[in-house]
Amino acid sequence: MVYLLPPKLPLVKHASLTLGLLALTALGGCSNEPQGAGGRPTATVGYIVATPSTVPLPATLSGRTVAYETSQVRPQVTGVIRKRYFTQGSYVRAGQPLFQIDPSLYEAAVNQARANLASARATADAASAKAERFKPLAEMEAIAKQDYTDALAEARVAKATVQQMAATLDTAKINLRFTTVPAPISGRIGRSLATVGALASASQADPLALIQRTDPIYVDMQQSAAELTSLRRKLAAGGVKPGDTTVHLKMDDGSQYELPGTVEFSEVTVDQDTGTVTLRARFPNPDGLLLPGMFVTAVFDQATDPNAILVPPTSVQRDFDGSAYVMVVDKDNKAARRKVTADRTYEDSSVVTAGLKKGDKVIVQGLNGLRQGTEVKPTPASTPQKIAPPQAAGSGKGA
Structure with missing residues (x-):
């Protein structure tokens, strides 16, 4: 069997390889980094x-917009609606005429009451004059004193009748004024719930229209009673401090409502069905962007933590x-x-x-x-x- 031996390397190459390895080893051992x-x-x-910092504790609550003022337009007299003076969905001012109810019967009632008042006044004048004439005769005993007493009583009854007729006339005038149905508040009026020719009654169940004032507007927020109780305990213990009452809204589409609002109060009772407490905030709404009944998300700093650390x-x-x-x-x-x-x-x-x-x-x-x-x-x-x-x-x- 023949063994093939590798060719011998020159001595110079062996020496160069050895020196290179030694140099690499020396460089690795000369690192300046600290050793662990x-x-x-x-x-x-x-x-x-x-470092402790003061960090707000934001509360994010779901809420719903509520009109600042709501008023139902209701008739106070009975009659057929003759005219409608407003445009549905428009802005109306307090006292502006909205409906006209047929005033014929109420005009007749005013005339009758006015005539009754005139008759009562005439009767009262005659009774007063009679009592005045009987007075000296009774003093002279030319007539019985009872006759004078009866005449004086008739005069007083006649004056009372005048006051009654005057009150009846005032009532008739008020009813006549009620035939024109005005707007009770200023705001945006909805659709008309009664048409011309319909019979309006003071005792009817449905209103004629609905007016809502939406500037400013309320936002009712629901917070868990447990969360509110926990916050109050922290405030009482001094762990956190009361926050700001400024509220910001997020719309359903995720956009931010530009104008901030203010928390006004919270309910003193807990809803038995949901276990929540209602907080109410007020927002300016000059452009009418917020409409009653919208779902929104309210964010506000309910408290601040002075000992929080930010990392x-x-x-x-x-x-x-x-x-x-x-x-x-x-x-x-x-x-x-x-x-x-x-x-x-x-x-x-x-x-x-x-x-x-x-x-x-x-x-x-x-x-x-x-x-x-x-x-x-x-x-x-x-x-x-x-x-x-x-x-x-x-x-x-x-x-």
């Missing part, structure tokens, strides 16, 4: 210092059970996991309400692969990194 446990380079991380959302991580934690730098410059409560955001930051205290160094940069107990080199976040320019080939100390 096990000879690994210490990870450089960026941190921020936890970047990327620094908040989640365990398998969904609980939140952050990595902090401990006193030995090692990474440590810290369980926190961060269930909401504010602007571009996550709000931490528990788990951190003032002065903690929260790691926000260099989190990839970072584990509990890893030795780190903490640096304030966003510190500019110094990068040395590349050296020319064949020059420098390591060449």
Whole structure:
């Protein structure tokens, strides 16, 4: 059997290869990075210092618009509708005539009452004159005193009758005025619920029309009684402070209503069917964009938390059970996991309400692969990194 041996390399090539390996080994051992446990380079991380901030506690509630004022146009006398003076869907002012009911019967009643009043006045004048004539005769005992007493009583009864007839005339005039049905309030009137020729009655169930005032306009919001009770307890304990009463609206299409509103009051009772409390806010509505009955979303700062800590959302991580934690730098410059409560955001930051205290160094940069107990080199976040320019080939100390 014949064995083929590899050709021998020249001595010069062996020496060059050996020197190259030694040079690479020397360069690897000359690294300037700090070494951690096990000879690994210490990870450089960026941190921020936890600082308490005043953060609002926004409440997002579903609501529905309600007219500021609503009035039903109802007849107060009975009669046939002769005219309609308004345009359906237009804006009407308080006192503006809307319907005309046939006034014939009421004009006749006024004339009759006026005549009755004139008759009563004439009777009263005669009775008064008779009593005046009987007075001196009774004093002279020319007539019986009883006759004078009867004449005086008749005069007083006649004056009372005059007052009764005057009141009857006033009532007839009022009923005649009611034949013209005016607008009780200013606002937008809907469709006419009665046509010309229909019989209107003071006791009818349906109104003639409906007027709604929509500038300003109310928004009734529903909040859970449990949430409201929890908020009141926090306010009583001093954990949070009362917020602002300014409210902003979001429309059904997601757009923002430009004009802010103000919370006016909340109900003192809880709805037994829904377990909610109604809060009412008032909004200006000069352009009539908000119509009664619309569904909207109201957002307002119901309270403020003065002890909240804001951190970047990327620094908040989640365990398998969904609980939140952050990595902090401990006193030995090692990474440590810290369980926190961060269930909401504010602007571009996550709000931490528990788990951190003032002065903690929260790691926000260099989190990839970072584990509990890893030795780190903490640096304030966003510190500019110094990068040395590349050296020319064949020059420098390591060449």
